[in-house]
Amino acid sequence: MTDRPAGFRPALAHHVLTPLYDRVVVLTTREQAFKPALVAQASIQHGHDVSDAGCGTGTLALLAATACPQARVTGVDADPAILSLARRKAASVAAPIRFDEGLSTDLPYGDGSFDRVVSSVFFRHLAHADKLKTARQMHRVLRVGVQLHFADRERSRRPISRTAFFAVQLLDGFETTRDAVAGHLPSVLAQAGFAQVAETRQFVAIFHILSLYSAIKVAP
């Protein structure tokens, strides 16, 4: 039996686990290292419009808003329950972040609305066709000449981590993690129209490697 509504997969696969999400992430990933590194890489400037796609509980959006209080940060996620947690978390530190409900495959923003799209451990939630649709939407909502920065899990080349990644795949699904295992994420971004797609940094965690990527939207 699944408790997954059509269109998206909850952060920990089942809605009942969503309140535990932040604690699980702290314990199983190197969140406190890779998310600040991703925000630093994004080099968010005063006056930037920033979108955190698949924002979950809003940790990355909060880091972005803290790094540059003069930026306008918006989180978007398909799950209203996790957005409630995100809103509460941002309100508790008076961070002026807007959180919108929406599917990444049909982002609720006009063309060229953002100076940065950031995203973390989100692509692994999407089947291949939805990864491509999402990358195209990210490309559409970015202004020309600006950047996408995201982090996602990959399978480590070390045998012990490869075995451990199997546990991640059991939770996240084999279809959604296939592109990361095969190293296909950069080509998905290139297919969506992004240029200068690069893996910029890796963080080794227990179950996986966490890679940071950057890409740029260039004029057609």
Ligand SMILES: C[S@@+](CC[C@H](N)C(=O)[O-])C[C@H]1O[C@@H](n2cnc3c(N)ncnc32)[C@H](O)[C@@H]1O
């Ligand atoms: C693993 S969580 C990552 C949350 C957050 N980015 C982080 O770094 O902790 C993935 C999030 O993607 C959201 N999600 C899954 N599919 C989605 C879709 N198609 N559109 C928008 N959000 C989606 C889920 O609701 C969940 O909050």
